[in-house]
Amino acid sequence: MTSGMVFDIKKYSINDGPGIRTTVFMSGCPLSCLWCHNPESQPLQPVLLYRQNRCLGCGACVEVCPQGAISVTEEFSDTELTESHGESLKNSVQLRPLRVQKVFTDQPKCTRCQTCIAACYSGAREFSGREMTVGEVMSQVEREIPFYDQSGGGVTFSGGEPLMQPGFLSALLKACRRQEIHTAVDTSGFASWQVFEQIRGDVDLFLYDLKQMDSKKHRAVTGAPNEPILENLRKLSTAGARFVVRIPLIPGINDDEQNLAESAKFLASLPHLEGVELMGYHDIAQAKYEALGREYALVGVKPLSSETMLSAQEIFRSFGLRTSLHGLDG
Numbered sequence: 001m002t003s004g005m006v007f008d009i010k011k012y013s014i015n016d017g018p019g020i021r022t023t024v025f026m027s028g029c030p031l032s033c034l035w036c037h038n039p040e041s042q043p044l045q046p047v048l049l050y051r052q053n054r055c056l057g058c059g060a061c062v063e064v065c066p067q068g069a070i071s072v073t074e075e076f077s078d079t080e081l082t083e084s085h086g087e088s089l090k091n092s093v094q095l096r097p098l099r100v101q102k103v104f105t106d107q108p109k110c111t112r113c114q115t116c117i118a119a120c121y122s123g124a125r126e127f128s129g130r131e132m133t134v135g136e137v138m139s140q141v142e143r144e145i146p147f148y149d150q151s152g153g154g155v156t157f158s159g160g161e162p163l164m165q166p167g168f169l170s171a172l173l174k175a176c177r178r179q180e181i182h183t184a185v186d187t188s189g190f191a192s193w194q195v196f197e198q199i200r201g202d203v204d205l206f207l208y209d210l211k212q213m214d215s216k217k218h219r220a221v222t223g224a225p226n227e228p229i230l231e232n233l234r235k236l237s238t239a240g241a242r243f244v245v246r247i248p249l250i251p252g253i254n255d256d257e258q259n260l261a262e263s264a265k266f267l268a269s270l271p272h273l274e275g276v277e278l279m280g281y282h283d284i285a286q287a288k289y290e291a292l293g294r295e296y297a298l299v300g301v302k303p304l305s306s307e308t309m310l311s312a313q314e315i316f317r318s319f320g321l322r323t324s325l326h327g328l329d330g
Contacts, residue, residue, distance in 0.1 A: 006130065049127070055102075
């Protein structure tokens with residue numbers, strides 16, 4: 001049976017296409033966007049998330065790991081203040097080292113057997129990503145068919161980048177087609193055109209990301225050039241595919257007027273574009289980076305104001321593009 005890697009399935013989604021939807025998040029992505037909201041999705045294999053604030057330091061994971069890949073260490077960090085009972089604050093305040101227990105996982109030794117997950121009482125350890133068959137995914141999708149029918153919804157395949165698993169994605173799309181379930185694919189567009197040709201006949205709607213028009217800048221913030229992305233979008237449009245373009249507005253990266261105007265001009269030249277969605281930036285994924293042991297590149301970056309988002313919307317509307325805003329700061 002065809003199978004692939006899935007890291008989440010979200011039901012009752014209303015932000016990933018029309019109507020009430022089930023969003024299937026597939027693992028693997030060829031890009032490494034600095035603001036990625038799902039960094040755990042980038043590898044094709046399961047990835048460990050360790051949330052230190054939940055950890056009890058009990059050592060249960062150390063005891064059960066068959067590879068001996070886990071150890072507990074004690075570190076001394078900042079100092080804390082203590083006040084002795086019955087003495088004045090001036091005379092009793094003492095400084096002492098603050099001991100912090102940390103659990104370290106030797107990644108090269110880890111075989112992702114997930115034995116430690118079952119032993120972790122506090123839920124501090126979690127693996128994101130598991131192999132699922134088409135049948136297992138569809139068993140969850142099909143339960144929600146009444147909601148799709150009532151709302152004009154369906155299934156959205158997202159990621160990661162779902163086009164990194166073309167065989168699995170194609171099989172899922174065909175299974176949805178047999179059930180007459182509306183399908184959408186949320187993609188960065190960074191894939192070979194042959195993959196798009198393989199799936200586009202079974203896709204009702206593409207949600208297509210556009211991040212930066214300048215290829216050099218695009219490579220700097222995503223790790224890849226944008227020429228394949230733009231060319232695939234042109235080809236999809238020429239082929240008559242239905243698509244909505246989504247643009248995440250990242251402060252200091254792609255929110256400048258020049259990039260917005262160039263993006264709008266390019267999109268206005270494409271037939272069959274159903275609309276543009278400008279997505280507000282937020283940093284809620286920062287905790288995920290910490291759990292992965294990775295540094296978040298945009299620490300301190302604040303969301304754009306509603307006024308700035310509205311100004312960006314006006315630029316796109318001035319090119320005759322139907323444009324909506326998502327994720328306003330309130």
